[in-house]
Amino acid sequence: MSKPILSAKDVVVKFSLRGQILTAIRQASLDLYEGQTMAIVGESGSGKSVFTKTFLGMLDANGWVDSGTIMFEGQDLAKLKTEKEWLKVRGKKIAMIFQDPMTALNPLRTVGMQIREVLEMHQGLRGEDAKNRTIEILGQVGIDNPSMRYGQYPHEFSGGMRQRVVIAIAVACNPRILICDEPTTALDVTIQAQILELIRKLQKELNLTIVYITHDLGVVANVAEHVAVMYAGDIIEYGTAEEIFYDARHPYTWALLSSLPQLGIKGQPLYSISGTPPNLFTEIKGDAFAPRNPRALKIDFVHRPPYFRVSPTHIARTWLLDPRAPKVEPPEAIKAMKAKYARYAT
Amino acid sequence: MITEEREVLVDVQNLRVEFKVRGRRPFVAVRDVSFQIYKGETFGLVGETGSGKTTIGRAIVRINETAAGVIKFRGQKINGVISKEVDRMVTQKIQMIFQDPMASLNERAKVDYIVSEGLYNTKKYKDEDDRRAKVEKALLEVGLLPEFASRFPHEFSGGQRQRIGVARALIMEPEFIIADEPISSLDVSIRAQVLNLLSALQKDKGLTYMFISHDLSVVRFIADRVAVIHKGQIVELAETEELFKNPLHPYTRALLSAIPTPDPRIEREKRVLVYDPSCHDYSKDKPKWVEIKPGHFVMGNNVELSQYETMID
Ligand SMILES: Nc1ncnc2c1ncn2[C@@H]1O[C@H](COP(=O)(O)OP(=O)(O)O)[C@@H](O)[C@H]1O
Ligand SMILES: Nc1ncnc2c1ncn2[C@@H]1O[C@H](COP(=O)(O)OP(=O)(O)O)[C@@H](O)[C@H]1O
Numbered sequence: 001m002s003k004p005i006l007s008a009k010d011v012v013v014k015f016s017l018r019g020q021i022l023t024a025i026r027q028a029s030l031d032l033y034e035g036q037t038m039a040i041v042g043e044s045g046s047g048k049s050v051f052t053k054t055f056l057g058m059l060d061a062n063g064w065v066d067s068g069t070i071m072f073e074g075q076d077l078a079k080l081k082t083e084k085e086w087l088k089v090r091g092k093k094i095a096m097i098f099q100d101p102m103t104a105l106n107p108l109r110t111v112g113m114q115i116r117e118v119l120e121m122h123q124g125l126r127g128e129d130a131k132n133r134t135i136e137i138l139g140q141v142g143i144d145n146p147s148m149r150y151g152q153y154p155h156e157f158s159g160g161m162r163q164r165v166v167i168a169i170a171v172a173c174n175p176r177i178l179i180c181d182e183p184t185t186a187l188d189v190t191i192q193a194q195i196l197e198l199i200r201k202l203q204k205e206l207n208l209t210i211v212y213i214t215h216d217l218g219v220v221a222n223v224a225e226h227v228a229v230m231y232a233g234d235i236i237e238y239g240t241a242e243e244i245f246y247d248a249r250h251p252y253t254w255a256l257l258s259s260l261p262q263l264g265i266k267g268q269p270l271y272s273i274s275g276t277p278p279n280l281f282t283e284i285k286g287d288a289f290a291p292r293n294p295r296a297l298k299i300d301f302v303h304r305p306p307y308f309r310v311s312p313t314h315i316a317r318t319w320l321l322d323p324r325a326p327k328v329e330p331p332e333a334i335k336a337m338k339a340k341y342a343r344y345a346t
Numbered sequence: 347m348i349t350e351e352r353e354v355l356v357d358v359q360n361l362r363v364e365f366k367v368r369g370r371r372p373f374v375a376v377r378d379v380s381f382q383i384y385k386g387e388t389f390g391l392v393g394e395t396g397s398g399k400t401t402i403g404r405a406i407v408r409i410n411e412t413a414a415g416v417i418k419f420r421g422q423k424i425n426g427v428i429s430k431e432v433d434r435m436v437t438q439k440i441q442m443i444f445q446d447p448m449a450s451l452n453e454r455a456k457v458d459y460i461v462s463e464g465l466y467n468t469k470k471y472k473d474e475d476d477r478r479a480k481v482e483k484a485l486l487e488v489g490l491l492p493e494f495a496s497r498f499p500h501e502f503s504g505g506q507r508q509r510i511g512v513a514r515a516l517i518m519e520p521e522f523i524i525a526d527e528p529i530s531s532l533d534v535s536i537r538a539q540v541l542n543l544l545s546a547l548q549k550d551k552g553l554t555y556m557f558i559s560h561d562l563s564v565v566r567f568i569a570d571r572v573a574v575i576h577k578g579q580i581v582e583l584a585e586t587e588e589l590f591k592n593p594l595h596p597y598t599r600a601l602l603s604a605i606p607t608p609d610p611r612i613e614r615e616k617r618v619l620v621y622d623p624s625c626h627d628y629s630k631d632k633p634k635w636v637e638i639k640p641g642h643f644v645m646g647n648n649v650e651l652s653q654y655e656t657m658i659d
């Protein structure tokens with residue numbers, strides 16, 4: 001495999017909150033490869049946004065990268081200090097879009113001006129050139145009648161169209177990496193399907209590297225080639241979409257998949273995960289998922305598991321993969337998925 | 347399944363709900379909607395944001411006024427002008443659970459008060475001891491500890507708050523519960539817990555549900571029958587598996603094609619259909635609501651209906 005375009009290693013992020021310290025990211029590591037579409041999936045609070053915001057220096061003021069490295073184009077982003085340094089990366093090389101498009105849009109300026117501004121600042125385009133390029137980009141993100149839309153304000157757009165405008169602003173300066181943080185969570189499924197299609201199209205056309213953050217495993221299956229599963233501030237499993245959906249190894253990934261209604265049997269209780277995620281204010285011992293894992297081993301409560309390699313593209317942080325571990329069967333729904341996949345393959 | 351023999355608990359005919367808009371014609375949020383809900387079933391109502399799902403639920407519990415149509419509960423008319431007794435019966439027998447447990451619970455009130463509110467309103471308890479016993483029972487039924495009664499909503503997780511919302515409905519001993527997006531704001535791992543709770547309570551108490559959701563995968567799992575609503579109109583209604591197997595209306599087909607399935611093989615090969623309302627030519631040939639096959643209703647004009655006939659297997 002080629003060299004990663006971005007490589008985050010053992011990243012620890014802490015926040016100070018009312019005199020207490022919360023550890024939001026606990027030594028998470030992730031490699032991103034050029035042209036790859038990777039999904040980060042996990043429940044709310046698992047650290048998806050915080051982790052990826054460290055790639056753009058966008059942490060809230062009460063938070064900091066405590067240790068770890070984030071290598072990008074030969075420099076360690078974790079060491080950047082000033083806003084001036086970050087402005088060379090943020091937006092320009094790595095862009096991020098969010099769930100609520102209005103956070104990125106200025107309600108008082110026309111959509112055209114907001115894209116044009118980016119082009120003028122980052123690409124040095126001026127006058128008619130800037131305008132024409134803006135209209136071209138609006139068309140590229142699927143906005144009908146772009147020359148008319150150029151002069152309209154954000155409130156004249158529907159939620160889905162606004163998200164397209166935000167995507168247009170993000171891609172206007174040709175970033176290498178585009179991070180999409182739950183961009184369709186607030187949209188209806190039919191609109192979501194269109195935005196997902198747009199993101200796939202842009203990925204191909206612009207050879208973007210995409211990180212797609214979501215809690216929806218259906219969306220993951222739709223967009224991602226690779227999947228990272230986050231739990232309690234850590235990436236606990238990473239693999240190709242096929243490996244995660246048909247051959248997951250971490251009990252948390254099993255639980256997340258099995259609790260989906262699509263994998264349930266009508267009339268029978270759904271597989272459900274008891275309890276709640278751990279408190280991030282206190283130190284987590286062993287495997288963070290152990291207290292909620294009915295299949296937990298003794299060692300899960302004592303030592304944090306390292307990553308075990310399942311395939312060249314698949315790793316999981318679970319003691320179950322240690323050669324000394326007893327053989328533990330995944331839940332029924334997981335076995336059924338695997339069997340279904342085996343049937344596809346033959 | 348022979349649907350004719352089943353007992354109809356809720357009967358909605360030609361329902362219309364309008365909202366006044368200052369200086370303009372009223373906005374019609376629900377138009378000419380008809381459906382029946384059988385006793386003991388889970389009736390799913392799916393549609394996109396703003397399609398009128400909540401408005402229908404709120405019309406049944408009498409929060410929204412109806413502009414036309416009849417809503418019956420156990421054969422009795424419950425919309426419009428009704429007697430005090432019938433009003434009291436509706437307040438007790440029909441309960442609604444809301445999407446956002448935090449927003450729907452009074453933050454400054456203790457759980458004890460929140461769960462008791464319906465009892466206070468209908469004076470449905472003998473004395474303080476009786477009321478407290480009822481709160482305790484309701485909390486236990488939804489899997490919460492009785493001592494939670496003295497706490498405030500903000501001390502609970504999202505899933506627990508939704509359980510409080512369910513306890514608050516259960517304490518009234520309802521027959522019919524309208525669950526309006528009850529798991530949409532919950533985390534994936536908590537959703538299964540709440541769905542299981544609702545199913546278990548239904549079995550135990552013989553409850554009837556109207557389950558409102560924009561999430562078709564959840565509805566497919568939980569509902570016996572599903573109605574699809576688009577811009578205030580129900581366009582199709584059928585038993586769940588029938589609807590998923592034989593969707594007829596182009597809107598239903600588009601909606602079904604858009605739901606992401608947690609299976610990369612299926613997702614990569616799927617084609618998303620786009621619904622274009624201008625595909626209907628209703629200028630002369632007007633649409634009607636027709637039972638095209640036992641239990642399967644669809645909205646269409648004569649030309650469309652004959653086309654749908656050929657699509658049914
Ligand atoms: N500014 C902040 N101050 C304190 N804690 C924060 C702050 N931002 C995020 N957190 C905490 O960090 C954890 C991870 O949050 P986040 O990355 O937003 O989760 P996700 O995006 O997966 O839902 C959560 O426990 C959250 O409460
Ligand atoms: N109290 C109200 N006043 C005016 N318009 C309303 C009111 N309640 C709902 N609406 C409108 O009625 C339509 C249907 O809303 P709603 O029933 O909440 O949709 P859903 O629950 O399917 O998302 C929407 O266009 C909404 O804006």
Ligand SMILES: [Mg+2]
Nearest residue numbers: 048049050181
């Ligand atoms: Mg987030």
Ligand SMILES: [Mg+2]
Nearest residue numbers: 399400401526
């Ligand atoms: Mg609603």
